[in-house]
Amino acid sequence: MASEPAHRRGTEPLRVLAPDGTAVDDPDVGLEPDELRAMLRWMLLARRLDRECIALQRQGELTVYPGFEGQEAAQVGSAMALGADDFVFPTFRELASAIVRGVDPVQYLAYHRGTWHGGPYDPRATRFGPICIPVATQIAHGVGYAMGLALDGARACSLSYFGDGATSEGDFHEAANLAGVFGAPAILFCQNNGWAISVPTDRQSAGEIWTRAEGYGFPGVRVDGNDVLAVYRVTREAAARAYAGEGPTLIEAMTYRIGAHSTADDPGRYRDDSEVDAARASDPIVRFRAWLESEGHVDGDAIAAWDEEIEAEVLAVRDGVVSQAAPPAEWMFDWTYADPPAEIDEQRREVLRG
Amino acid sequence: MASEPAHRRGTEPLRVLAPDGTAVDDPDVGLEPDELRAMLRWMLLARRLDRECIALQRQGELTVYPGFEGQEAAQVGSAMALGADDFVFPTFRELASAIVRGVDPVQYLAYHRGTWHGGPYDPRATRFGPICIPVATQIAHGVGYAMGLALDGARACSLSYFGDGATSEGDFHEAANLAGVFGAPAILFCQNNGWAISVPTDRQSAGEIWTRAEGYGFPGVRVDGNDVLAVYRVTREAAARAYAGEGPTLIEAMTYRIGAHSTADDPGRYRDDSEVDAARASDPIVRFRAWLESEGHVDGDAIAAWDEEIEAEVLAVRDGVVSQAAPPAEWMFDWTYADPPAEIDEQRREVLRG
Amino acid sequence: MADVTMVAALNQALRDSLRTDDRVLVFGEDVGRSGGVFRVTEGLQDEFGDRRVFDTPISEAAIAGAAVGLAFAGWRSVVEMQFDAFSYPALEQIVDHVAKMRERTRGRVDMPITIRMPAFGGIRGKEHHGESPETFFVHTAGLKVVTPSTPGDAYRLMRLAIADPDPVIVLEPKARYWAKADARLDLDGPGIGEASVVREGDAVTIFTYGAMVARCLEAADALDEHGVSVRVVDLRSLSPLDTETIARCVRETGRAVVVHEAPRTLGLGAEVTARIVEEAFDFLEAPVRRVTGYDVPYPPAALEHRYLPSEDRIVGAVREVVGY
Amino acid sequence: MADVTMVAALNQALRDSLRTDDRVLVFGEDVGRSGGVFRVTEGLQDEFGDRRVFDTPISEAAIAGAAVGLAFAGWRSVVEMQFDAFSYPALEQIVDHVAKMRERTRGRVDMPITIRMPAFGGIRGKEHHGESPETFFVHTAGLKVVTPSTPGDAYRLMRLAIADPDPVIVLEPKARYWAKADARLDLDGPGIGEASVVREGDAVTIFTYGAMVARCLEAADALDEHGVSVRVVDLRSLSPLDTETIARCVRETGRAVVVHEAPRTLGLGAEVTARIVEEAFDFLEAPVRRVTGYDVPYPPAALEHRYLPSEDRIVGAVREVVGY
């Protein structure tokens, strides 16, 4: 008997597709068939890439890696819903969003390779902010960026990702309140994956996260985070509100962390496998694929073809990652300041002397 | 034409007495006539004392002083609603609550005299925590204290005061969420006086403060903070819930800061006097007195008699305050550590050498 | 040349920065409508509008965090922390992001952020209103930290801080806010990273900054009357420190005293002493003395004068070092 | 005497403290059900129940703040900050309340709070997982700060910290968590405030702490083979510092090197140097050298070994000082 993850109780999330892939609401979210196919392909690529990263870590090619299996719909659906001018401020778990937004996975993985931290890729060019580890701190960056967009009168928004655990941080609150006061064109996108390392969401907060929005004076919505069409729709609507000057939106996407918190974590110490089994039953990829097939948008052959392409792409990424060498030591000193003070130059020389 | 303070808009607060003193709800809050009289007397004493403190500051006998005129009902009503074992964690503006709880005003005012900071009075004996200036930080103290009460199985609660501005701090959020998760017997009492120095509440948050409680999984209530009976009733109910193990309550008491933020502040630079006039129209003392008189609980003579007593009490406080001299310099070193390390003893000697 | 207070000079610096660069924003608690608790931002909202000069909720972490996001969007934020101690809630954002973002992005995203705060004691303020937080910021790689001692300095350093591509913490010595001085408000003069000798002398050098500069000058005059020739250096730039000037002065005077308000242990005096030892050991004829606040919490108003370095304590330390 | 890791020793110390004092509580992020990311609290919830050992939401400020409130209610909190950098959001609570409450209440309310955190680098961790935050805490009056270098030390210091009436920050050198040593887990040995000579020598003294102690001992052995007799002092108690031992060793060896992972500027080495100059100037025969992390953000894993003091750098500094 599998027990439902605790955080699934409470308010029913918005849904377009039922777990079995049948539509329970208008499935037309405004995407063309090839865009719908691309959506599935991104999810398949993301999952395959995620598993490759875990393998790479096991083989000592990456440092600790935080997997996202189970969260593909939440990330791909929200990332695809954004426009080219929108800017994403991620946590440390949004590799799927990153590749959808055009970030080179090899550059992204330099972070986990341990060859550079922060934004190994160019955050400005990709409009995808640096990987952010201090929980919830990136939300204020997204809100500040959105305030800047408003000052420039730009028709764009920011989207900050964060987890259920992040909503306990003061930074979540201050940023959300700031967004409300300034009506900033910001999307606060919470991936509620049921766990914050070993702490389940119901021990993280006694309330429902989406309900917090009212206290900040803007709309909050709870969506089925394993339903890529529903995620796409609510994110699109939030972006439309932002573009129209109607201010921020808080989205709580109910999903699940199928794997460990990271490759350094052992969920067996705190989580019952039956919960994971229950969660697998609402796999976001199975669901979307079933619907696409029922609609005749894809078939086994198409997917088999993708699988081959994806295999090749992922192996290329692997090659790129393993060939990444340590950067020169002087890089430690090159960007701390625009023009380094004397003591940094001296310390730089100290290092080069060996 | 006087304009209503902005923060008065929105959800109607709970009320027992209308501004003119007529009862709009059952006025029996469980207090005996002499307790009701004591309530008014505390409010009269508090206002007179507050004005004396402002005078003392003008005369150079106190450092910067934060007045509370207009907030007497919110403070006296909530303080009287607590039991002897309950513990208060105040901000810097709760002199009225302090005296109701039995804190010696002369000791309390040592803080503003500048002869000692923190808790010049004994926080344990008075069950009234030290004056707290870092906005919102005392809320976590109240929640932690309440967690301790629960661990001891005590039938008591904590009450943390804070202002509307404090609700923008991460500390408010983290403490409230913590209280919800642990079902701590804590009362979070917000005095929404419309202003945070120069910032009106509607620029502090786009939402209503009391609505935040839902996101933390416990009840929130908005009460007319100038209606001492209503404040007493909701605080009493919150304490009853806490005693019964039903967890925290957020109370938003709608009141008004009639005076300046502090004696160092000039509201003329940011606030329209017409707003103050409008606020004066719902003076908490006038309202409660009118009802008590209509009920025949007090009359002009009784109040005239109190005024004389109060005058004497306040003058005694003044004498106590002005006679407070600077403490000996070595006090700087006496309590930093239970047993001072060598360098502190040495620095102590350094000071005594002059 | 006009007689101006430091508050007026800072206000002018903000005004001129807002005028000359339309990407400059000024925000924080009470800086807009009311012009700030010390009136440093008075009139700015009237002149530049509430889109460029605005009040925020009481959210120090989000104020610093928003400045980071605004930098990504190409804006230069000048934010106020209302008092020294009220910068502590923003420390995580300042240390993890403001200070590191440029390095984390390999120079692709600058953080031209100015964080101003009234700092240090001496105004009989309440607790948490008289702290000297410089150690937290000076120890943090990626930040610059400056503190002016005069109106002219204040104008120049604020302009330079705002124009700097890197984050700069400006500690405004609140005890000197209202002191008037004959000052030229322009950009000529030592920049960030440069200390200066504000009084010549050859027997000993006092290294100090902020509100203590004036006090050290008084002490130096008093000592002069007793034939002790004291040099006074206004460090001004606490990070980066002007090691060259520090070392040169010790080489020339052989003796040194460091004066600051912050507690002694790991106050800036420790770093100045360490650099003196590293760069001028052979010239040092006596131990470096630190005249500082004590290793206890900042005291109540009534004891402030016993806590802060007094002219007597400074004179005493100098005599000790010179007589060594 | 048994071979134990520092993790096991710390776990035992927490266990024994929970056993001997039923007012002791252990809480923080992931310390309960899972036993902590480094397993330091493993099994404690099973033995003492989830009322005394519990997980909290991700709220560092509230964790520290709740500990303050719990102290008012007579409880002794042992809280964990999951990693060094994640203590920054709690800094305001720690500096304004944990450190000051006893003084603010004139000794009426003690703050017997222990704040533990895995600290320093050396494990190829991600950014924010290798910081050395000691300066922030050592500079803050009212706190004590300790860091063990061996399992035995870890056991004793943790027990003493928890029993201490004042707040103690315990920096656990994560790079040494899994190093085994033959250790007696008891309370005998130097207490808080006491440094100790962990290797005798008479030509120079290396002052260090945490994970660097082991490295300095290796460097000392290497130098020994070249006839340089190096004394190594494990400072252990960073606040209060054992000035007496520091001064005595410099009087006896005449030369000193300070080694730590934290950035150089205002790292602990600055304070140690300043105290040496104040207390042993006449005995100092060479400048004090600081072998430290650099004044830049902690680097990515691939460069960690170039940032942290290496045996070569330590040896080089000692040779320089000895050859001065």
Ligand SMILES: Cc1ncc(C[n+]2csc(CCOP(=O)(O)OP(=O)(O)O)c2C)c(N)n1
């Ligand atoms: C300020 C801060 N505190 C603690 C941590 C350690 N930490 C890293 S991830 C994590 C859990 C985050 O949970 P959640 O927000 O739900 O995101 P998820 O890991 O589930 O994606 C914690 C506590 C951190 N990185 N930053």
Ligand SMILES: Cc1ncc(C[n+]2csc(CCOP(=O)(O)OP(=O)(O)O)c2C)c(N)n1
């Ligand atoms: C952390 C922090 N930031 C800023 C301040 C400066 N400050 C003191 S009172 C105050 C306004 C508080 O407003 P509110 O919470 O509404 O309380 P009120 O003053 O109205 O009673 C501010 C910003 C502070 N004391 N602490």
Ligand SMILES: [Mg+2]
């Ligand atoms: Mg999560």
Ligand SMILES: [Mg+2]
């Ligand atoms: Mg207010």
